[in-house]
Amino acid sequence: MKNNAVKLHAALLLAGMLDSAAAQEPSRESAQDAVVVTATRTERSIAGVPASVTVVTQEQIRNTPGESVDDVLRTVAGLEMPIASSYQLHPTSNFPSMLGTKNGLTSHVLVMVDGVPINDAYEGFVQWNRVPKENIERIEVVRGGGASLWGTYALGGVINIITRTPKREKYSADIGYGSLGTFHEDIYGTPLFSDALKVSLAYNRFKTDGFDQVVPGSATPGFYPRPASTYTKTSFDSDNLQGVVNFKADPALYGLARINYHENTQPEFVLKPMSTGHKITSLDMQVTKLVDDTTRLTATAFGNHGVFFTNNSSFNDNFAAPTGCGGTCLAPSDQGESFLSNNHRATADDVGLSLIWAKSALSQYIPSLSAGVDFRQIAAREHVDSFVPQAFGVPVYLPDPANTGDFQGKQRFLGVFSQMSVFPVRGLEIAPSVRFQQWHNYDGFLLQAINPADKGPQGPKTVDDFSWRVSARGEITPDVAARAAVYKSFNAPTLDNLYRTFSANGFTVFSNPNLNPETLHGGEVGLDFHTEHSKSELTLFQNTTHDYIAFASDASGNFVNQNLGESKAYGVMANASVNLGPTLVVRAGYTYTRARIVSSDLHQDWLDEQLAFIPKNKADASITYREDKLNAALLVRYASRSYGVNGLQFNAIGTTPLTQSSFAQDPHTIVDAKLGYALSRKSEAYVSLVNLFDRKYVANNDGFAPPLYGTPRTVFFGVKLQTE
Amino acid sequence: MRRYGILSAGFLALALATGCAREKPRYNGIDVTGAAIGPDFRLLDPEGKWRSLSEFRGQYVMLFFGFTQCPDVCPTSLARAAVVRNKLDAEGIRVQVVFVTVDPERDTPQLLREYTKAFDPSFLGLRGDPTLTRETAAAFRIAYEKVPTGKSYTMNHTALTYIFDKQGRPRLAMGHNQTPEQYADDIRTLDRSGS
Numbered sequence: 024m025k026n027n028a029v030k031l032h033a034a035l036l037l038a039g040m041l042d043s044a045a046a047q048e049p050s051r052e053s054a055q056d057a058v059v060v061t062a063t064r065t066e067r068s069i070a071g072v073p074a075s076v077t078v079v080t081q082e083q084i085r086n087t088p089g090e091s092v093d094d095v096l097r098t099v100a101g102l103e104m105p106i107a108s109s110y111q112l113h114p115t116s117n118f119p120s121m122l123g124t125k126n127g128l129t130s131h132v133l134v135m136v137d138g139v140p141i142n143d144a145y146e147g148f149v150q151w152n153r154v155p156k157e158n159i160e161r162i163e164v165v166r167g168g169g170a171s172l173w174g175t176y177a178l179g180g181v182i183n184i185i186t187r188t189p190k191r192e193k194y195s196a197d198i199g200y201g202s203l204g205t206f207h208e209d210i211y212g213t214p215l216f217s218d219a220l221k222v223s224l225a226y227n228r229f230k231t232d233g234f235d236q237v238v239p240g241s242a243t244p245g246f247y248p249r250p251a252s253t254y255t256k257t258s259f260d261s262d263n264l265q266g267v268v269n270f271k272a273d274p275a276l277y278g279l280a281r282i283n284y285h286e287n288t289q290p291e292f293v294l295k296p297m298s299t300g301h302k303i304t305s306l307d308m309q310v311t312k313l314v315d316d317t318t319r320l321t322a323t324a325f326g327n328h329g330v331f332f333t334n335n336s337s338f339n340d341n342f343a344a345p346t347g348c349g350g351t352c353l354a355p356s357d358q359g360e361s362f363l364s365n366n367h368r369a370t371a372d373d374v375g376l377s378l379i380w381a382k383s384a385l386s387q388y389i390p391s392l393s394a395g396v397d398f399r400q401i402a403a404r405e406h407v408d409s410f411v412p413q414a415f416g417v418p419v420y421l422p423d424p425a426n427t428g429d430f431q432g433k434q435r436f437l438g439v440f441s442q443m444s445v446f447p448v449r450g451l452e453i454a455p456s457v458r459f460q461q462w463h464n465y466d467g468f469l470l471q472a473i474n475p476a477d478k479g480p481q482g483p484k485t486v487d488d489f490s491w492r493v494s495a496r497g498e499i500t501p502d503v504a505a506r507a508a509v510y511k512s513f514n515a516p517t518l519d520n521l522y523r524t525f526s527a528n529g530f531t532v533f534s535n536p537n538l539n540p541e542t543l544h545g546g547e548v549g550l551d552f553h554t555e556h557s558k559s560e561l562t563l564f565q566n567t568t569h570d571y572i573a574f575a576s577d578a579s580g581n582f583v584n585q586n587l588g589e590s591k592a593y594g595v596m597a598n599a600s601v602n603l604g605p606t607l608v609v610r611a612g613y614t615y616t617r618a619r620i621v622s623s624d625l626h627q628d629w630l631d632e633q634l635a636f637i638p639k640n641k642a643d644a645s646i647t648y649r650e651d652k653l654n655a656a657l658l659v660r661y662a663s664r665s666y667g668v669n670g671l672q673f674n675a676i677g678t679t680p681l682t683q684s685s686f687a688q689d690p691h692t693i694v695d696a697k698l699g700y701a702l703s704r705k706s707e708a709y710v711s712l713v714n715l716f717d718r719k720y721v722a723n724n725d726g727f728a729p730p731l732y733g734t735p736r737t738v739f740f741g742v743k744l745q746t747e
Numbered sequence: 748m749r750r751y752g753i754l755s756a757g758f759l760a761l762a763l764a765t766g767c768a769r770e771k772p773r774y775n776g777i778d779v780t781g782a783a784i785g786p787d788f789r790l791l792d793p794e795g796k797w798r799s800l801s802e803f804r805g806q807y808v809m810l811f812f813g814f815t816q817c818p819d820v821c822p823t824s825l826a827r828a829a830v831v832r833n834k835l836d837a838e839g840i841r842v843q844v845v846f847v848t849v850d851p852e853r854d855t856p857q858l859l860r861e862y863t864k865a866f867d868p869s870f871l872g873l874r875g876d877p878t879l880t881r882e883t884a885a886a887f888r889i890a891y892e893k894v895p896t897g898k899s900y901t902m903n904h905t906a907l908t909y910i911f912d913k914q915g916r917p918r919l920a921m922g923h924n925q926t927p928e929q930y931a932d933d934i935r936t937l938d939r940s941g942s
Contacts (some may be wrong), residue, residue: 298820301925334819348927354900361820370927408826413865417817420822421865427826 056431056475060138060163060183063383063442063454064172065393070553073444073454073506075101075562077598079162081187083610087645088695088711088739090207091158092184093117093151097662098643099597100612101166101180101562102132106688107529107733109151110231110259113292114299115333115519116264116725116745117148121166121179122564124543125636126573126726128584131177133169135183137279137324138629139307142176143374145403146331146519150301152261153285155227157197157209160187166596167547167564168512170490171456174397174438178514178543178568188269188279189223192746199741202712204232204258207741210353221269230260236293236731243528244673244681244726246338246539253361256480256727261287278310293728296336296363303329305583309650317383323508326374335527337364339412357418362410365426370404371518387446394441403518404431407470409526426526430470432481432518435463448661451496455491462486462515467536471524473581474663481522481536488513488540502554505563508547516540516572520584527727530673532574541586552599556648559599567591567621575626575672588623590634592616611644620669629670632683635725638665638690654699654709661692663726667725681726689719691733711739772936775918775929776910784813784917788880789875790847793860804942806841807934808911809921811905812889816849816860816875820906820923821846825866828908829933831934832867832870842936844870849891851880910934912942 029223060066069078077099087095093109096102096119103120105112106280116701120131133140136154143150162184169177197209207229215222215638242248264284288300307325314320342356379395412418442456467481492510499505516538545566552559570586577583589615598612618634620626633639640663647656667686674680694716699709714736722733786888787800800808813821828844831855835842846863848854851874859872875883891904895929906923910933919933 334823336819360818360896362822366823406822410822410826415815415861416855417816417853417857417858419862420818421862422822422826422829532844 050191050562061186062449063393063444063456064379064395065391065442069558070663071452071496071504073494073595075166075547075549075560075564076504076509077101077166078162079164082160082647083645084156084733085643086697087658088157088230088656088697088741089471090205090715091151091249092154092156092162093119093149096154096162096164096182098612098658099164100385100614100641100643102182103563103616104163105636106665106691107731109149110229110261110287110289111233111236111257111731111734112723113289113386113727114143114148114150114301114726115146115330115721117151119149119182120637122545122547122566122596122642123594123634123637124179124566124568124590125634126541126571127635128520128572128574129514130176131514133173133181135181137186137307137309138171138183138323139283139305139309140176140399141184141377142326143329143371144330145329145369145371145377145517146523147176147517148286150285150303152229152287153263153283154184154186155209156581157195157211157227157264158186158225158265160185166562167508168490168492168510168543168545168566170460170488170508170512170514170543171443171458171492172440172725174399174436174458174460174490175462175513175515175540179566180514188265189213189216189221193287195745197741197742197743198712199709199739201739202737203234203735204230205739206230206735219271219660221511221656222265223267223269225263225265225267227263227265228261231258233259233733237728238721238730238732239486240538241729243729244685245530246340246528248729249359249361249668253385254293254332255291257289257292257623259287259289261285275313276310278308280306281309282306282521291730294336294361296334296361298334299332299526300369301329301331304325313562317385321377321379321381321382323377323379324375328371329369329371331369331371332367333525334362334366335525337526337528338362339418342412345521346560348613351410353418357414360418362412364411364418365406365407365409365423367405367523367525369403369523371401371403373397373399379646383419385574389443389445391444392441393443395439396520397436397438397440399434399436401434401518402431403522404429405523407525426471428470430522430524431521432467433465434515434518435461435465436515437461437463452496453498454494456493458490460488460490460513462488464521466513467522469522469524469534469536471533471581473533473577473583475538477485480657482510484536486515488539496551502552504551504553506551506560507547510544512543512545514733515545516584521574530582533581535584538572538584539570539586541568541570541572556603557599557601559597559601561595561597563595565591571620573669575629575670576674577625578598585625587620587625587629590618590619591621594618605737606648606650608647608649609645610647611642613640613642615640626670632669633666635666635669635672635686636688637685638662640689654697654701654707656697658695659692660695662690664688665731667723673726686724686726686730688722688724689720691718693718693733695722705745707743710741711737711741713737713739755813758941760894772940774919774933774936776921776933779917779920782917785887785911786917787915788847788873788886790879790883791856792871794854794941795855798871800845800911803843803845803911804915805913806843807835807911807913807937808915809842809844810847810886810887810909810911811845811848812887812891814848814902814904815854815858816850817902820904821912822866824849824906824923825863825870825910827927827930829867829870830868831930834927834931835934838935840934842934846870846872847880848872848874848901849880849882849884849889851875851877881918910937912937914942916942918942 377397440458549562717736
């Protein structure tokens with residue numbers, strides 16, 4: 024990968040990019056006039072779209088000081104992201120959700136790049152650094168059940184990251200360095216550019232040495248606090264190499280082909296023996312044919328090959344009990360050491376296809392109708408080596424054959440969907456969409472199970488689902504519209520949920536091959552305010568998730584993934600964006616979310632608690648100023664107290680009952696800032712400040728690790744150069 | 748005629764670039780052929796018998812230095828070595844795994860036997876006294892040091908695995924993050940080349 028990077032550097036240098044030094048490309052795009060493609064799976068102006076949609080513009084992305092896309096999305100109203108940055112968390116914690124649907128075991132948001140899913144095929148999490156900020160044109164966030172158009176993962180909504188398409192020949196480099204050993208470089212170039220063919224190459228590198236995340240004196244459930252020297256900083260290093268070919272055979276036939284290679288590592292994660300790494304190679308292609316002035320066919324194909332490893336650790340004192348050490352217990356004097364308890368190496372391959380037919384201007388009353396079919400096939404295999412401490416006078420770490428071996432599974436999704444837009448009377452749009460999908464799960468194999476008889480090959484399972492959504496939007500005045508939607512949405516358990524048992528820090532979470540899909544019934548009502556200089560919305564939402572999936576202890580105290588019961592969420596969400604003249608933009612957002620389990624045969628202790636990871640109150644505000652050479656942004660983000668677990672989720676460990684309050688994540692108000700100055704028409708220098716006032720707050724407390732702080736104050740300097 | 752000339756030149760260039768100019772094999776590990784590693788050791792097995800690398804001629808040797816109380820690198824290296832050995836054994840490629848302790852003070856012969864046997868009964872654990880261990884490690888370019896941990900100590904050590912060919916020559920240094928498939932592929936490549 025580093026060799027590839029060197030080659031790309033050389034190519035770009037040869038192309039004379041760095042000689043021609045570059046300037047900040049003027050961009051006065053705004054959220055008011057954006058075109059969105061995600062809400063209806065066809066192009067629509069955001070001004071009239073019958074859904075709760077936020078478009079994060081390139082300018083906003085550029086003005087957000089954080090280094091990763093998730094840092095940008097964290098402040099979007101209604102969206103539930105982990106508080107800590109993705110590269111400070113274990114990848115398997117990076118699950119976005121929306122509107123109170125978080126479950127901590129998988130994503131409840133479908134995340135795509137240009138309409139191609141990037142949720143990990145196997146586990147559902149998102150490697151946000153696969154999509155460097157520099158490559159993004161805009162991000163569309165569509166709230167509320169989206170399975171009727173997009174299928175699984177879109178239970179709570181959809182995020183579609185639209186990458187930039189070359190508009191002219193261009194070379195650019197953005198290189199910066201900052202505190203915590205943070206470094207990034209983004210190199211971009213268009214070695215071939217014509218009307219018919221545009222080829223762009225991008226290389227992105229990001230690394231950070233991390234910081235002391237563990238709250239001193241804290242411990243994971245069931246263990247005593249360790250000295251600070253036990254823990255390590257979580258460093259992160261990622262590379263992304265991408266080549267894109269945009270082609271236009273004729274005005275009626277165009278598309279793109281893209282190849283992307285991403286790799287990242289966390290050489291040490293909180294505790295020394297813990298580490299992670301992921302390599303993903305992906306290829307996708309999209310072709311659009313304009314059959315006539317009103318009819319369009321779009322075909323998309325994609326494939327991903329991912330290799331993911333995780334090394335998990337534990338402390339050897341957890342094995343001191345006679346049942347936990349195979350009868351050869353460690354002496355107390357030998358306890359206290361962390362060791363690598365298991366390492367996993369997973370390979371996941373997925374391929375997908377879709378074909379969409381869209382017709383516009385059918386009649387005065389039916390301006391658009393679309394229909395499509397899509398297919399996705401996922402296959403995952405994983406090998407795990409497990410180790411246990413044994414006493415031979417001294418502690419040694421030997422293989423654990425019972426928990427060593429391979430497991431696997433496959434899934435297939437087939438969907439047929441349709442959407443239409445109807446204007447029964449002037450100013451009122453009704454947009455129904457329906458989708459039939461079949462989820463087929465097969466070739467499953469369990470390596471670990473609570474009951475040993477359950478190990479081995481698993482039977483196939485097929486579930487048919489019918490998801491739907493009806494959205495409506497009516498103009499009250501030219502500037503004000505009322506909006507409403509009701510929907511039924513769907514989310515299938517991942518292969519990870521079904522087959523991947525894992526152990527970390529002394530306890531095991533068992534997979535469950537009998538999990539049923541989650542379904543959601545919900546709705547929202549809202550008002551859109553839209554003027555030449557502003558866009559704002561107010562939305563009330565309510566939803567119920569059936570067969571909510573979470574890990575929880577069973578009757579015997581084992582942790583196992585379960586369909587726990589029914590969760591309900593309701594809340595209010597508001598956001599506004601106002602241009603105060605040509606140089607000043609003010610944005611603000613607020614979300615109140617009450618989300619809880621309302622019925623569960625298994626865990627009465629979870630009832631009525633706020634669901635983990637969802638703060639009841641979340642708010643943000645920003646002001647950006649831009650004139651000729653100066654670009655400045657000040658951002659404030661607030662989240663109220665939240666929790667990393669539900670009920671007595673960890674009660675089976677240790678002797679002291681650990682309630683939800685033991686896993687608090689702190690309320691916090693953080694100020695970030697960014698300042699850029701154009702040195703010339705081709706160059707800009709900038710400084711980013713994250714957590715300006717250096718607030719200390721617990722940003723993650725999920726029980727898998729001790730409580731972890733959020734990013735301390737960091738300062739980052741960078742220079743951007745580009746051709747005109 | 749000129750076209751044939753160009754074609755002939757093209758074929759010649761292609762032949763030079765591929766077949767005639769024999770391509771160097773590609774490995775996942777670092778090619779250490781010819782490097783001053785070893786070339787041999789003389790260490791004691793758990794039964795008290797002196798053993799050396801040269802006695803394994805005719806099979807590949809995976810050589811790893813570690814210690815039995817190692818909490819992460821050694822167990823995973825030996826578990827991986829077991830997978831590699833089993834894969835290749837099924838293909839008729841014989842591999843001997845040798846584990847040399849860098850902590851002879853604590854790694855008694857009995858402990859060494861139990862430890863290696865737990866991963867694979869065919870694995871061989873070797874030890875020397877502190878001086879012989881130091882000399883052997885230096886000859887094989889292995890660094891190690893004792894690191895106090897308060898009540899006890901741990902060992903920092905090089906986490907490479909050497910692969911020696913059937914003639915006992917050092918050929919590859921494999922990294923700790925490489926997969927069993929990558930290890931096995933490299934040994935297969937060596938085997939195909941007749942090494």
